[in-house]
Amino acid sequence: MTAMNSSEFAVLKMRITARLQKERVATFDALASELDAPRGNVRLALEELSDEKAKVVRRLPFGLWDVTENEEKAA
Numbered sequence: 001m002t003a004m005n006s007s008e009f010a011v012l013k014m015r016i017t018a019r020l021q022k023e024r025v026a027t028f029d030a031l032a033s034e035l036d037a038p039r040g041n042v043r044l045a046l047e048e049l050s051d052e053k054a055k056v057v058r059r060l061p062f063g064l065w066d067v068t069e070n071e072e073k074a075a
Helices: 006-023 028-035 039-049 069-074
Strands: 057-059 064-067
Touching: 006 028, 006 039, 006 057, 006 064, 028 039, 039 057
Parallel strands: none
Antiparallel strands: 057 064
């Protein structure tokens, strides 16, 4: 995993959320490729975005990720 400072990591999480709101489901590998971001950082960002407090994204079957219903309404 490539080291990112907290502001870079926050930007990555916003980019992931925006991408999922716009184009819907994706695997973390696809997100890493599309956003030109390290896979490990994308995986960690997705885990943080899906935790009990955030609930911004949700894990779907077959390794897919999507925004939650709350994020869909906010978009």
